[in-house]
Amino acid sequence: MKKNVGGIDRTGRIVLGVLGLTAGAAIVGDVLxxxxxxxxxxxxxxxxxxxxxxxxxxxINEAAGVDTTEN
Known part of the structure; x- marks a missing residue:
């Protein structure tokens, strides 16, 4: 599979990933x-x-034909 995630999409995914993991860990650890x-x-x-x-x-991007990398 070739790369199809780049730019703001990539940065957003990484930020959301860290936030999701942090929130999930807080919930599983009974902090929330x-x-x-x-x-x-x-x-x-x-x-x-x-x-x-x-x-x-x-x-999912590949199946939808979406490519957010810069050419």
Whole structure:
């Protein structure tokens, strides 16, 4: 799979990934009392965003034909 995530999209994904992981860890660690399922979803979301931002590859972008890299 070729790179299809770049620029502001990449930066946004990395920032959202870190925020999702932080929020999820706070929820799972009982710092925030929202629910374990919400914490799990936040951690999963954070991991996906961080992974797609750092590898610059997103299967959903590829399926939709979206490419945010600069040419």
């Amino acid at each position: 009392e929202v629910g374990l399922a919400v914490g799990g979803v936040a951690v999963l979301f954070g991991l996906i965003m961080l992974f797609t931002g750092t590898t610059q590859k997103c299967p």
